[in-house]
Amino acid sequence: MENDPFAVSDYRGRFAPSPTGPLHFGSLVAAVGSYADAKFHHGKWLVRIEDVDVQRTVPGAARHILDTLEKLGMEWDEDVIYQNRRYKIYQEALEVLNQQGLLYPCTCSRREIADSSITGLYGFIYPGTCLNKPASTKNAHALRIQTPDEMIQFQDILKGFYAQRLRRDIGDFVLRRADGIYAYQLAVVVDDAAQNITHVVRGADLLDSTPRQIFLQRLLGYATPHYMHLPVVTNAAGEKLSKQTNAAPIDTANALRELVAALRFLGQEPPAEILDGDISSFWRWAIQNWQVNRIPNGCDRKP
Ligand code: GLU
Ligand code: ZN
Numbered sequence: 001m002e003n004d005p006f007a008v009s010d011y012r013g014r015f016a017p018s019p020t021g022p023l024h025f026g027s028l029v030a031a032v033g034s035y036a037d038a039k040f041h042h043g044k045w046l047v048r049i050e051d052v053d054v055q056r057t058v059p060g061a062a063r064h065i066l067d068t069l070e071k072l073g074m075e076w077d078e079d080v081i082y083q084n085r086r087y088k089i090y091q092e093a094l095e096v097l098n099q100q101g102l103l104y105p106c107t108c109s110r111r112e113i114a115d116s117s118i119t120g121l122y123g124f125i126y127p128g129t130c131l132n133k134p135a136s137t138k139n140a141h142a143l144r145i146q147t148p149d150e151m152i153q154f155q156d157i158l159k160g161f162y163a164q165r166l167r168r169d170i171g172d173f174v175l176r177r178a179d180g181i182y183a184y185q186l187a188v189v190v191d192d193a194a195q196n197i198t199h200v201v202r203g204a205d206l207l208d209s210t211p212r213q214i215f216l217q218r219l220l221g222y223a224t225p226h227y228m229h230l231p232v233v234t235n236a237a238g239e240k241l242s243k244q245t246n247a248a249p250i251d252t253a254n255a256l257r258e259l260v261a262a263l264r265f266l267g268q269e270p271p272a273e274i275l276d277g278d279i280s281s282f283w284r285w286a287i288q289n290w291q292v293n294r295i296p297n298g299c300d301r302k303p
Contacts, residue, residue, distance in 0.1 A: 011043025026241030
């Protein structure tokens with residue numbers, strides 16, 4: 001431990017679920033990975049409810065997720081924050097970006113974007129239609145940010161070197177939708193900074209969002225945290241577990257088994273007898289024996 005470069009008590013990690021349904025095994029893996037890594041480094045672990053998109057939020061889901069985390073013995077160190085109470089803060093950040101002359105209104109429909117864009121590795125690359133031919137702001141419009149051509153790169157703790165050129169690979173992206181909803185990319189950056197997060201541990205489905213987030217951090221004058229992207233859990237059809245793919249909720253009547261399965265998915269090798277103990281003996285073992293170098297960092301896989 002003494003020689004571990006990350007063994008610092010100012011470690012601040014977080015788990016940031018979207019309350020679109022109950023916790024499932026995929027989100028449990030992110031929770032367990034972020035919790036074990038934070039506690040191994042004697043750090044703090046925070047929980048943030050990412051309910052910025054009210055249309056996707058399911059009433060009662062946030063409470064259900066928090067109850068489940070409690071039953072699994074995962075205690076957060078500071079008050080939970082809720083994105084739907086923070087719109088003013090996102091608007092302020094948007095204004096800072098606007099003062100830099102980087103935002104522009106966009107009135108393109110999904111259809112227009114689909115018809116005019118090329119498809120990149122991560123979806124449609126917006127061709128800048130409304131940048132070149134400014135849209136009227138009288139009607140509902142989204143706000144996009146102009147992306148730079150230069151390479152944005154970082155070193156992921158598990159995945160290693162990762163880089164994108166946002167203009168080429170992603171295109172100008174939306175920070176506030178036409179219905180007024182702030183985009184995940186903006187809210188996550190503002191909140192990771194507001195909570196002084198030093199280590200972001202989350203699923204690798206968000207790896208390709210990270211350069212966009214680093215870009216926004218730089219413009220807003222925020223520090224960039226360390227990133228560790230965990231393998232994503234897929235179902236038998238190879239799809240990421242999610243509400244959309246009907247992932248089963250975590251069974252809190254079998255809390256210990258669920259935790260052990262998540263820990264094993266992360267490549268850790270608890271002894272079989274861990275199942276004879278209880279939740280606190282589980283966590284004692286999981287934290288003391290946490291080894292990042294055992295986490296598989298290759299393809300996404302089934303549990
Ligand atoms: N709210 C996002 C999700 O549930 C996670 C965001 C993050 O960890 O940055 O997929
Ligand atoms: Zn447009």
